Amino acid sequence: IVIIDPAIGIVDCNMAAVRIYGFVSRDEVLGKMPLDFSAPTQYDGTDTQTAGEEITRTIFEHGIANFLWRARRANGEIFDAEVNLMTFDCGGRILLRFTVDDVSEKRRARIEIDRQQAEIRKLLEEQQVIFENAPNGICYTADGIILRVNQRLCENMGLQREDIIGQPASKKLFRSEQSYRAFAEKAAPLLGAGQEVRSEYEFVREDGSLFVAMVSGQGINIPGFERSAVWVYEDITERRKLERDRQENEERLRRILENSPVGVVIGTEDGRLVFANRQHAEMLGVRPEEL
Secondary structure, X not given: OEEXXXXXXXXXXXXXXXXXXXXXOHHHOOOOOXXXXXXXXXXXXXXXXXXXXXXXXHHHHHOEEEEEEEEEOOOOOEEEEEEEEEEEEEOOEEEEEEEEEEOHHHHXXXXXXXXXHHHHHHHHHHHHHHHHHXXXXXXXXXXXXXXXXXXXXXXXXXXXXXXXXXXEHHHHOOOOHHHHHHHHHHHXXXXXXXXXXXXXXXXXXXXXXXXXXXEEEEEEOOOOOOOEEEEEEEEOHHHHHHHHHHHHHHHHHHHHHHOOOOOOEEEOOOOOEEEEOHHHHHHHOOOHHHO
């Protein structure tokens, strides 16, 4: 605690103020001005003389002020001080009383926390961009309720985001309550054991059309919920169609070759026989499976 007479300087202080400024006795402090214990410039780059004059105008206008100040100890060390300043009347004379507290560690901790929070915000923003632009649908669920979805899943389902968030997964992502329970019966034990769920499943869009997705799920911890998971939906409808087309084409080719009037064989580059039709087997006098 420091008492100042604006005309002559510090007229009284306690030993805590003496120690915080790095002195040994009160006599080393008395008679000095606060600027004698200040750094040359303040946080915004303003020189201390100018900053002090502005604070003086404020304190005589409003009677009280609270601010951070770059202070200086007797050995020249700069430290962060939190200052509470007020005026009071002492027998007709206006004096100043202020308390000063070394908040250097607290301020450094605050700056570090702010830096970490800024990094976290940046990471979250980057994750949100990745989440929204992922090629596959992504969904977070907790206790059967949809908490979060990305744009791709909305497009896959033919729904708007506001139509999905907060809704039961059984009603928005599955054809029926029964299909949801069947899926949950397979997924729950795996999630409970900390294992990944991976399964093909058929889903229905808002317009009634179906699409097939490879669903991957992993249990996560969301405070306040008993069971939570993140799900990735890879739409494999086109892939499944291509596979069916390939299988149908192969079957048609096999029927054509089987019924060919001439012997047909198919082999690999290393001479291994992979197909022989009946006509070829008859020509050799053996059964086709023997070839």
